[in-house]
Amino acid sequence: MKESPMIKHTPTLEEVAAAAGVSRSTASRAINGGSRVSPEAQAAVDDAIARLGYTPNRAARSLVTRRSESIGLIVPEPDIRVLSDPFFSYVIRGMNLALKETDVQLVLLMAQPGESLSRIGKYLGNAHIDGAVVVSHHHEDQLENLIVQSRTPAVxxxxxxxxLKELNVVDTNNLGGGRLATEHLIAQxxxxxAHIAGPTDMTAGEDRATGWRQALEAAGLAPGPMHGGEFTSAIGAYAMERILAEDPTIDAVFAGSDLMASGALRVLEHHGRRVPEDIAIVGYDNLGVxxxxxxxxxTVINPVSDxxxxxxxxxxYQLGYISEEDRYGGLDLDGVVRTGNTTVLPAKLVERRSS
Structure with missing residues (x-):
């Protein structure tokens, strides 16, 4: 029976092997990254794949390599925050940029507030993904222990x-950023x-507040009022109201995020306070807001995508998907500090009209 011209033939592994002049097992090893393949055979298989338009079966390949060819993005945050905070779009953009030259897929793993992380722990323990990137973690999440116990490679x-010494970390210098923002206001x-602080159960919030205090202490100044909470516009507005009620003589505010600063600006406008003439304000993130x-x-740049x-x-690199040469491909190494398993990107200030 003649094959319908509307149906495109899908090349098989056997056809690739025949076109390359090798056995089926050799072709399979060449496709799946096996080490017992001569350079000549590998080149012949690669050429056959290109000529035939062969696409490997991912499920079959995972049985050979014992890899899922996917990595997880673990986000212990509510849906509404992930959808509304630009931080997370920059997270996904950065991961997609890194994955675009690979066949590795991205899997999103989320946990609602108060929800047990046992579901994520079970998913990790069953090796559904090869590794994970963890963002926006909180103290009570205990994700550090979960990752170590599951033996999942993670950053x-x-x-x-x-x-924990087993953990790999990429961070930005939040403490230095808090100092930089406050020093800029002092220089003006x-x-x-005052300070609108981020959540105390996140190290970014703690470090930025510490930087604020250090800069004031170094300048011989007493800290103004501090109020805060989650990195949201609503919390920024609430905190600004509390600060003005506590000390109406403040002349500057360092906000722990740009969303918080945007909420503070609305409150200052409502109270007839001019920015920056009456009160200068500096935010943190530079993610569009x-x-x-x-x-x-x-604002201070939070290099989320980087x-x-x-x-x-x-x-x-840990998983063996890329080489040492590609490990830092296209990354800006200027000012980056690496200590053991920890990489810290520098803090930088962007000056605009609010200060």
Whole structure:
């Protein structure tokens, strides 16, 4: 019976082997990265694949390699925050940039607030993914222990609370960023500087607040009021109201995120406080929000896309998907500090009209 011209023939492994002039087993090893294949045979198989348009069966290949050819992105945050906070779009953008030259797929693993992480732990334990990148983790998540217990290769974006030696970490200098933001305000002549702080159960929030305190102490200034919570616009507005009620004489605010700063700006406008004439404000992130506020925000860059690219490359290297040469491909190494399993990207300030 003649094959319908509408149906495209899918080349088989046997046809690849015949076209390459090798056995089926040799062709299989060549396709799946086996070490017992001569350079000549590998070249012949690669040529046959290109000529025939052969696409390997991922399920069959995973039986040979014992790999899923997928990595997880673990996000212990509610759906609404993942969908509304630009942080997460930059996370995914960075991972996709790192994965675009590979056949590795991205799997999103999320946990709602208060939800047990046992489901994620079971998923990791059953080796459904080869490794994971962990972002936006909180103290109570205990993800550090979960990762170590599951023996899943992983890289944390952001410093975890538990400094376990088995963990690989890519972070930015949040403490230095907090200092940089506050020093900028001091240099503008501001002397009563408040802080809208990020969550105390995240190291980024703690480190930025510590940097604020250190800069004030170094300048011989007393810290202004501090209030905060989650990195959201609503919390920024709430904290700004509390700060003004506590000390209406403040002349500057360092906000732990640009979303928080945007909420603070609305409150300052409502109270008739001019920015920056009456109160200067500096945010943190530079992920799009800072350019859309009025006035545009001076802010510290949170290099989220670069951090997740770096973390993904590091994970792919651990898993053997990329070489040492490709481990830092296209990454900006200027100012980056590597200590053991930890990589820290530098803090940089972007000046705009809010300060």
């Amino acid at each position: 944390f974006v952001g410093r975890p609370f538990l400094p 002549g501001r002397r009563n500087i 800072a350019e859309t506020t009025e006035p545009p925000l001076t 951090m997740t690219r770096w973390a993904t490359f590091e994970l792919l």
